[in-house]
Structure formats: structure tokens, C-alpha cells
Amino acid sequence: MVELAVEARGLEKRFGATHAVRGVDLSVRTGSVYGVLGPNGAGKTTTLRMLATLLRPDAGEARVMGHDIAKDPEAVRAAISLTGQFASVDEDLTGRENLVLLGRLLGLGWGGARERADELLAAFDLSEAAVKQVKTYSGGMRRRIDIAASIVVTPELLFLDEPTTGLDPRSRNQVWDIVRALVRDGATVLLTTQYLEEADQLAERIAVIDRGQVIAEGTSATLKASIGVRVLHLAFEAPEIAGRAAVLLADKFGLEALPDADPAALSVQAGDSAVAASAISALDAEGMAVMSFAFGQPSLDEVFLALTGRPPADAKDEDTP
Amino acid sequence: MNRHDPDTMLARAIARRARPPRPSAASNVLTFGWRAVLKIRHVPEQLFDVVGTPIMFTFMFTFLFGGALAGSPDAYLQFLLPGILAQTVIFTSVYTGVSLNTDISKGMFDRFRSLPIWRPAPLAGAMLGDVLRYCLASLVTILVGLAIGYRPDGGVVGVVLGVGLLVVFAFGLGWIFTLMGLVMRTPATVMTVSMLILFPLTFASNVFVDPATMPGWLETAVWFNPVTHVVTAVRGLMGGVVDGPAIFVSLAFTVAMTAVFGPIAAIAYARR
Structure with missing residues (x-):
């Protein structure tokens, strides 16, 4: 087992005139939750997409679970799972069909895929909605089916892009419980968030990212100490x-x-x-x-003010390439 | 601890187990094909959209204009139906691009592309699903035709061969829409632009009338339209006549489209 699940150096990405990510370094210890904290448009999603081999970096390099993202993307994909910002499951299909689909794609037999789907649906409190189309699900249910879809075969590293944005407190707590259970079992989770509280609750270490750069990094205790506990x-x-x-x-x-x-x-x-x-x-x-x-607790805005001396750059939509 | 305790269930569901062996490319493609079948089952409307217009056209042209165009509605229907069939299948091919674009804009493609699967499998599986859609659309159109008096001289064999040729042709044409689905911004744009291509392509052809009745310049334009040749070929096959040159042109066009737009689509896909 590699010691660092993610090792990124100087990652850069441009979309036309926009320099979305300008030299991001990250080191994520295997078996930990790592939080990438920042406002909309900071470059969080772009960074995640590069690490998940969906985007080619313009500069820099990264190893994910020991595999180079540029030279061996296949090996990276075999070790990771990505839960995007918008529920990346098929809304026309039922929750169960979505999970069976992924199970089949990942090599389970029909029987095995169905069994696994039912097990996950029960564990994620979705049994009742199993045969309903995902488009009828509430926000919290969508998030859960989305995460379930990412762990049909448990990955070594799970990327969660803003897993609780827009969720009510109860749904948010359910997602947090899932993240904690995953890490207890030995997986590594890299999540992005706009909420300091979320990073604080879950992450062992946090990187604060703004305008495509990491402007602070450390444990939540050190970060908060830098701006006052309360x-x-x-x-x-x-x-x-x-x-x-x-x-x-x-x-x-x-x-x-x-x-x-x-x-x-x-x-x-x-x-x-x-x-x-x-x-x-x-x-x-x-x-x-x-x-x-x-x-x-200081809000993300205050963390930003303290770190950058200005409010978070309220960029428009985060990097849709 | 209780076996059905939520925390225990969660812990067990999450517990890591051996990774199953990586499935073959064929298995991946078939799984995506299965997804296409599920989508047809859950959203049959997408088929109605495509089949509805040709059914309306069949009725409208046959009964409104049939007498004027061919002496009697029944005589016109024998001429029209293979053409309408071609139009139906060609319009159905638009959905290749639209559904692809929907997958991309909804983030579905991000998930597929982050999976350790054969990379072109989502595209190939979608095309497999399209073939099924073409066959269903053909079946509906032919049944409607038969119900109102279409009697193909080519019999079952002729009809099956005609549909087969259309499916192959639509597969070739589908590459354009696949490419559009990959590079355009929204499903609605893909739909609009596709229709802008398809209306002239199917109307400025011999689907509805004999080009000999058109002005000279238009007749020439129609002759250069590949749809004209595939309709001639299908009309022949369903009428029990094998029109070698028309079949050749249809197949050559399919090969050319695949050879040109296939690789471009593959590059666009890899770039995303």
C-alpha cells in the first residue's frame, strides 16, 4: 500500500483565457479524509477532474494510488471512484438498475450485481425507492444513490465533489456517516467543499484553494488557530x-x-x-x-478574509470545460 | 449487534472485498446496450416523438395528396411507404447525438470515463441501442402502412432486407450526430441543428415525389442527396427488385461517413 494516495505537484489547467488551476500541490495520506476547501470557481472541480483522469493537466504531474495520471490512467481508474458535483447516475433508470449497471460494468455477474445493488440500497436507506426512477428522488436520496454507485466495487480512493452542497442537515449527516464508515474501512476520501464546518468535521487535513492556488494547508486545528478558534x-x-x-x-x-x-x-x-x-x-x-x-466558528468567508485580505472571489459557475 | 442495525448494514456494505476480474470489451458494450433498452422501456416517449411525425406524414400525404399525386391514395401509399420508412429511421438517428449530449451535460459521462472499462464502450453500446430503436421505429411504421393498405411485392424478405439496409445507412449517418453530441453545448442545440440538417435532407429527395417532376436544378440537387439513393434501394428491395447501383451508393456512403466521422468522433471523445 502506498503511503500517499495522492501526490500532486504543480498541476495547471487553462480553459481558453481562464487559468482555472495554477500550480496546485497536494499530498493526501492513504486512509485519511482530505478536504479541499474553496468558493465556487476556485478550481476545486478542475483539480479533481485532473486527478480522476478526466482532464489532462497542461502542466505538473500527479500520482494517484502510486500510478501516474498521465502515463497510466487505466491503473488510476481501477483504483478510484468519482462522485461528481451533479448526481452522475441515469435519472431515467431506477436506483437499482443504476447500481446493477455499474456492477456489470465493473465485472460482477448478473446475480452478483443484483445482490450487491440490494445490499447497498438497504445500507443507504434506499430500499423503498429501489424500483423508482432516480428522477423522482429527493436531493438527499440522489446524493446517496450517487455515492452508492461509486462504491459498488469499493475503491481505494473516492473523490467526492461537493457531496453535501444543497442538502438539508439530516441528509448531510447521512452523507457524513457514509464518508466516516468508508474511511474506517481503510479507504481514502478526497472531498471538495465550500463549508469549513464540513471540512472540519470530516477531514484530517484541509487545503484552502482560491483562484486556482492552494493558499493554506494543514490540519483543521492549525488552520483555525491561524484565524482564531472562534x-x-x-x-x-x-x-x-x-x-x-x-x-x-x-x-x-x-x-x-x-x-x-x-x-x-x-x-x-x-x-x-x-x-x-x-x-x-x-x-x-x-x-x-x-x-x-x-x-x-469562523465562516469560510472569514477564513478567506483572514487568508487573502479580501472576500472570496465570487466567480460564476465552477469550471465547466 | 443486530444484523439489521443501520450502522452494521452500512459497515458491511462498505467493507472492502476482492475486486471482480475486469470484464471483456464485449461485455462492457452489451451492458451499455442493456442500458439503452432500459431507457426505451422507461422513456418510450422518446420513440413516440420520432415515430409520431412519420405516422402523421403517412396519413396526411396518403389521404390528402395521394389522389392528386398518384391517381389514388392506395397507389401513392405503395410509393410513399418505403420513403417514409427511410425518413423515420433517419430521424431516429438524431437521438444518438441528443442522448449522448444529455449524458455529457448531466455528468453521466464523467462517471463512465472514470471507470476502468473499455473506453469506446459507452459509444458502441449506445449505437447498439440505436439499432434496436431503428428496428422498433421501422416496425411501427410498417405496421401502420400495412393497416392502411400497403402491400409490399418484395414480401417479408424484401421488407427485412430494406430495413436492414436502412439500419446500416442510419448507423453511418449517426456518426455525424454522435460528433455533434460530443462537441455541442446542450441537447437542445443538438436537436435543433440536427433537424436543420434532416428536413432538407429528407424532403429534397425522392421520399415524397418522383424527382422527374421537379425543376431541373432541384432534380440535380436531389440526385446528389444520399437519401435519394437509399430510398431508391429500399423501394426496390421492398418492391421485390434489387437495384444494384442504388444499394452500392448507399453502402459506399455509409462506409465513407464511418471512415470520415468515426475517427473524428473518437478524437472528440478522447479529448473531452
Whole structure:
């Protein structure tokens, strides 16, 4: 077993004038969940598609499960499975037919493929919908049948492209449970996400990607430490008050202001709730009324602001080549 | 732990097991063919779309214009039906491109292309499914013809040979639509452009009337239309006459289309 499931160096891809991926390095330890975090259009999907041998990189090289993606794509494909951003199952077919189709394509006999399909349908809570066309499925069911389709033959490495985007919390938790179960069993999962919380919940290591480049990499603990474990968001009546509040919090509590898009708002790194509470009462005592406040994990936007000093580039659709 | 406990079931379903041996290319192609059959079963509408128009044309032309064009609706039907059959099968070949493009735009192709399977299998399997569609469309058209008075002199053998030639011809023509399906942006575009090609191709031919009745320039244009020759050949076969030159031209056209557009489609496919 190779030590690194993915080893990418300097991957680049251009689509016409768009430089979608500009020199991405990734090292993913075998048997771990690795999160690639970034906004729409950051180059996540393009990177994944290159690693899954669907796109040829313009520059750079990568080994996936020890096989070179350019020289031995067949061997790569035999080791991986890809679950794309949009349910890549046949909507006209039933859930069961989709799984049998993939089982047959991967070398199971008719009987074996049917048995495997039923086993996966039961385990993924889809037995009742087994003989319904996938187009009648809810978002969460689609995601599950899509992931089931990717593990008809359990891959060594599973690529999941934004597995929970647009899902309700219950469906999201089901997908997370599946990812955790896969990794417990020894598989490696490389997932992309727009949600820090998701990367935090699942991934051993995270790469933050923006405009086609990795701008930070590490465990979620180190990433969060770099921007403060928790953030206190404060909203004031006027930008002028926010400015004075920032000075006060820095002087009295040593809390550093994070850049914020709204001039009348202030976000500071606050280690614990006691500090946050005393900060709010101190502001109040000084006549700087807090209109509203929130205390919690930094959002992806804040990670971005902290890392890049600007809000996430809200590019349009992510790289459809 | 309970055997039916959700977590246990999940863990067991996910548990790794030996990878089955890689199936042959033929098995891959047949599996994709099976998928095409399932799609016909689940979405029979796609066949109605294609067969509906020719059925309407058969009725319309036979009963509205048949008397004027050939003396009687019945006499005209004997001339028209092989032509309508050709039109039906040729229109059905559009679906090659449309369904391919749908697969690509829905992400289905990404999954297929990331599987360790024989690479051209999805294309080849789809074409296998198309052959089935051509046969079904032919069957419907012929049954409608028989019901309203079509009596082929060539008998069952002639009809089967005629349909066979059409299926081969449509396979050759299908490469154009396969290529369009691979390079165009949306299924709707593929459909529209295909229709822009197919309407002149089937109408400016001898499907509906004898080209001798047309102005000279149009008659010449019709003679250069490959559909004219395949219709002549099919009309011959179904009428019990083997028209060697027309059959030769039809087959030569099929070979030429495959030789030119097959490799281009293969390159477009590999590039995606």
C-alpha cells in the first residue's frame, strides 16, 4: 500500500483565457479524509477532474494510488471512484438498475450485481425507492444513490465533489456517516467543499484553494488557530462606532479585528465566551451600543478574509470545460 | 449487534472485498446496450416523438395528396411507404447525438470515463441501442402502412432486407450526430441543428415525389442527396427488385461517413 494516495505537484489547467488551476500541490495520506476547501470557481472541480483522469493537466504531474495520471490512467481508474458535483447516475433508470449497471460494468455477474445493488440500497436507506426512477428522488436520496454507485466495487480512493452542497442537515449527516464508515474501512476520501464546518468535521487535513492556488494547508486545528478558534461578530449603528469599538477591544482585551466587508460591523477573534461576554458589556459601558452579536466558528468567508485580505472571489459557475 | 442495525448494514456494505476480474470489451458494450433498452422501456416517449411525425406524414400525404399525386391514395401509399420508412429511421438517428449530449451535460459521462472499462464502450453500446430503436421505429411504421393498405411485392424478405439496409445507412449517418453530441453545448442545440440538417435532407429527395417532376436544378440537387439513393434501394428491395447501383451508393456512403466521422468522433471523445 502506498503511503500517499495522492501526490500532486504543480498541476495547471487553462480553459481558453481562464487559468482555472495554477500550480496546485497536494499530498493526501492513504486512509485519511482530505478536504479541499474553496468558493465556487476556485478550481476545486478542475483539480479533481485532473486527478480522476478526466482532464489532462497542461502542466505538473500527479500520482494517484502510486500510478501516474498521465502515463497510466487505466491503473488510476481501477483504483478510484468519482462522485461528481451533479448526481452522475441515469435519472431515467431506477436506483437499482443504476447500481446493477455499474456492477456489470465493473465485472460482477448478473446475480452478483443484483445482490450487491440490494445490499447497498438497504445500507443507504434506499430500499423503498429501489424500483423508482432516480428522477423522482429527493436531493438527499440522489446524493446517496450517487455515492452508492461509486462504491459498488469499493475503491481505494473516492473523490467526492461537493457531496453535501444543497442538502438539508439530516441528509448531510447521512452523507457524513457514509464518508466516516468508508474511511474506517481503510479507504481514502478526497472531498471538495465550500463549508469549513464540513471540512472540519470530516477531514484530517484541509487545503484552502482560491483562484486556482492552494493558499493554506494543514490540519483543521492549525488552520483555525491561524484565524482564531472562534469569532465574535458585532454590528453597530454606524461605521464610526465600529472603529472606536475596534480600538477599545484591542486595547482592553487584546482582541484583534478581522477585516470585515461591512464598515458598521466588527469581527474579532475571541478565544472563549467569557471574553466575548465581557467585551460586549465593556462596549456597552462605554456607550457603544451593540445592535446585534454572534459568537461562533469562523465562516469560510472569514477564513478567506483572514487568508487573502479580501472576500472570496465570487466567480460564476465552477469550471465547466 | 443486530444484523439489521443501520450502522452494521452500512459497515458491511462498505467493507472492502476482492475486486471482480475486469470484464471483456464485449461485455462492457452489451451492458451499455442493456442500458439503452432500459431507457426505451422507461422513456418510450422518446420513440413516440420520432415515430409520431412519420405516422402523421403517412396519413396526411396518403389521404390528402395521394389522389392528386398518384391517381389514388392506395397507389401513392405503395410509393410513399418505403420513403417514409427511410425518413423515420433517419430521424431516429438524431437521438444518438441528443442522448449522448444529455449524458455529457448531466455528468453521466464523467462517471463512465472514470471507470476502468473499455473506453469506446459507452459509444458502441449506445449505437447498439440505436439499432434496436431503428428496428422498433421501422416496425411501427410498417405496421401502420400495412393497416392502411400497403402491400409490399418484395414480401417479408424484401421488407427485412430494406430495413436492414436502412439500419446500416442510419448507423453511418449517426456518426455525424454522435460528433455533434460530443462537441455541442446542450441537447437542445443538438436537436435543433440536427433537424436543420434532416428536413432538407429528407424532403429534397425522392421520399415524397418522383424527382422527374421537379425543376431541373432541384432534380440535380436531389440526385446528389444520399437519401435519394437509399430510398431508391429500399423501394426496390421492398418492391421485390434489387437495384444494384442504388444499394452500392448507399453502402459506399455509409462506409465513407464511418471512415470520415468515426475517427473524428473518437478524437472528440478522447479529448473531452
